[in-house]
Amino acid sequence: MFKKTVIAMMLVSLPTFSHANKIVCPATVKAGTALKVSATITNDDCSSDLTINRTLVSLLGNSGSGSIGLQGPFVTPFANNFNTIIPHATCKVVPYTVGHPEWGTYTVSKPTSHTFSNLIVVNQVPVGMAGTLVVATAGVMDIGNEIKIAGVCKISVIK
Numbered sequence: 001m002f003k004k005t006v007i008a009m010m011l012v013s014l015p016t017f018s019h020a021n022k023i024v025c026p027a028t029v030k031a032g033t034a035l036k037v038s039a040t041i042t043n044d045d046c047s048s049d050l051t052i053n054r055t056l057v058s059l060l061g062n063s064g065s066g067s068i069g070l071q072g073p074f075v076t077p078f079a080n081n082f083n084t085i086i087p088h089a090t091c092k093v094v095p096y097t098v099g100h101p102e103w104g105t106y107t108v109s110k111p112t113s114h115t116f117s118n119l120i121v122v123n124q125v126p127v128g129m130a131g132t133l134v135v136a137t138a139g140v141m142d143i144g145n146e147i148k149i150a151g152v153c154k155i156s157v158i159k
Helices: 002-013
Strands: 022-024 028-030 035-043 050-062 068-077 084-086 090-095 105-110 112-122 133-142 147-158
Touching: 022 133, 022 147, 035 050, 035 084, 035 133, 035 147, 050 112, 050 147, 068 112, 068 133, 084 112, 112 133
Parallel strands: 028 147
Antiparallel strands: 022 035, 035 112, 050 068, 050 084, 050 133, 090 105, 133 147
16 A cells, blocks of 8 residues: 555656656557657757757556556667757847846747657556556657656556
């Protein structure tokens, strides 16, 4: 009972790591079938492009044996070692008071983004996870090995 309580608390409290990024998941997935998600990664840097070369996905849930089942993280390079470049954001410096830039300024940015569709989290959701709630995580890694998480979502596993 304690393990189920801990898992439930983890599932409920997992945040989406960045409001600008997002993950789209199915509401349910059938045990034994593939789990696919889509992830949108946003670049809000005003001066640097974001060069992505790998995806990063994982699945967390109850394994059916009363212990936490973790599938991943799985890091997958893009086909043919291609890179995806997300251009830098368009940014504009605006004064707080028009005509008086000496009173300070702020930056207005228009981020750019790219959606990675049909990312395979797992080829087969473990049958032991049937009837439970699982959490999928999706993100990317850039050429400097920095991780950018698109988000976390909760999915019901059906039999």
